[in-house]
Amino acid sequence: MQKNNLKWVIGLSFFAGLITAIVLPAISSAAPDSSPAKNKNPLQGMTPVEASKGLELPQGNDEAAVVQGRYLVGLLGCASCHTEGALIGKPDPAKTLAGSSIGIAYSNPMVNNFPGAVYPPNLTPDKETGLGEWSLEEIVTLLRSGKTRHGRQTMAIMPWTSYAQLNESDARAIASYLKSLEPVKNKVPKQVLPGNPAKTPLVHVGLYRSR
Numbered sequence: 001m002q003k004n005n006l007k008w009v010i011g012l013s014f015f016a017g018l019i020t021a022i023v024l025p026a027i028s029s030a031a032p033d034s035s036p037a038k039n040k041n042p043l044q045g046m047t048p049v050e051a052s053k054g055l056e057l058p059q060g061n062d063e064a065a066v067v068q069g070r071y072l073v074g075l076l077g078c079a080s081c082h083t084e085g086a087l088i089g090k091p092d093p094a095k096t097l098a099g100s101s102i103g104i105a106y107s108n109p110m111v112n113n114f115p116g117a118v119y120p121p122n123l124t125p126d127k128e129t130g131l132g133e134w135s136l137e138e139i140v141t142l143l144r145s146g147k148t149r150h151g152r153q154t155m156a157i158m159p160w161t162s163y164a165q166l167n168e169s170d171a172r173a174i175a176s177y178l179k180s181l182e183p184v185k186n187k188v189p190k191q192v193l194p195g196n197p198a199k200t201p202l203v204h205v206g207l208y209r210s211r
């Protein structure tokens, strides 16, 4: 039990630390040559970003599962990715858990100036732009296996490899809380494939080793 808790803390601080690391204005990286020259400072054009503090989660109703779900969503940091502006330390309280139009780069910017980018989706129950069409079970499956309702494997940037350790009742509590939220209409950009310039700012998450 203790050991598991420790793993969580390490896992979460790992993400929190990395996300605060660097942000790259995607547009400014529009160099004519898309492969960075040797010895070029790979962090050129990047700006450090602040972690989001004081993200207040919507209350939800007073059912026990919803209350527990809100607690877990706060603990597991879902809103630090899935909230508009939160990835760069400027969360929009009207769009808490309603998705992010700031992307997360998922390929190495030292290999290609135009890394692929993924956008944390809208988790409110809006039918068009959020989880409105997802059943409680489908959200539970996503959390515990990373599989979407369409059978696609979600990238590990969404920390499902850690969330897979959730027990059934905690995963159901999270899903119940998300289902209880007010739907917010917010369409996030489509995934950008590596080699294509993203039209939005991106945060970079990665581990790099010095020689």
Ligand code: HEC
Residues within 6 Å of the ligand: 015, 072, 073, 076, 077, 078, 079, 080, 081, 082, 104, 118, 119, 120, 121, 122, 123, 130, 139, 142, 143, 148, 153, 154, 155, 157, 158, 159, 163, 174
């Ligand atoms: C480090 C950032 C990050 C954190 C923290 C995070 N997510 Fe995600 N999540 C993502 C990204 C990015 C995707 C999209 C991944 C993809 O499409 O492959 C995603 C996808 C999802 C999806 C699938 C939605 C869809 O429309 O496909 C759900 C549901 C989800 N996350 C719920 C959660 C919950 C609940 C938590 C907290 C327990 C959480 N996420 C924490 C980044 C994050």
